[in-house]
Amino acid sequence: MKPSKLVCHLNTKHPNVKTKPLEFFKRKLKGLNHQRTVVVQIVPLSDNTIQRRISDMAIDVRDQVIEKIKESTFVSLQFDESTDIVGCAQFVAFVRFESKERNTIL
Template sequence: MSVQQSTLASYLVAWRIARAKKVHTIGEELVKPAALDMVGTIYGKEFAKKIEHVPLSNDTVKKRIQNMSHDIKDQVIAAIKKSGHFSLQLDESTDVSDDAQLMTYVRYQGQEAMEEEFLFCRPLLTTTTGEDIFMKVDSFFKE
């Protein structure tokens, strides 16, 4: 198995972990040992050894998920720029630890139809005034 193949396999597992909303350690603690068992049983130990090279540590899965997240954000921003026009929907929400979060959604003209995407979530650390919300949105666009 090439480095490119093991990296792709690592991204695919990280994507599944993120979609299932599981802890990142599940890759190393459950997924990889299960894959080794299955491949070793069906195809033999020489094929199972190839699975051992797929990086699935907690830190690797975290980095893979962050990379995918940044890529999605970049794609949405590129589509917004291409569209030229967009609208925002803002919602202030409180998470389980009673911290205020600003959730921001964007709507824009896609290639064939209107698209609606999640744009960003940022904590509102002090107050939730209109000025605080404006500053969060403004800082996102300045980035």
């Protein structure tokens, strides 16, 4: 944000701190950075952890959709294949089915 807009924001949104010295804001920034560091250190975010969580969620969603399809009375399938600009085939499958739950969009 531009300094002029920061001053305007400070004066309009935070008038109670506009007279504070610069050191006050530096301490606040240091405290916020420390809080972020603590939060990031608590949550394990290794590549393997993230990949495993994404994979687990994908498997769970897939299993839920398969169960709903098995329970449905009507099912419609649509397939499409095309080639992208680098010559790699892209395959898409659309599945429409009737769900017993209301307001369910899958």
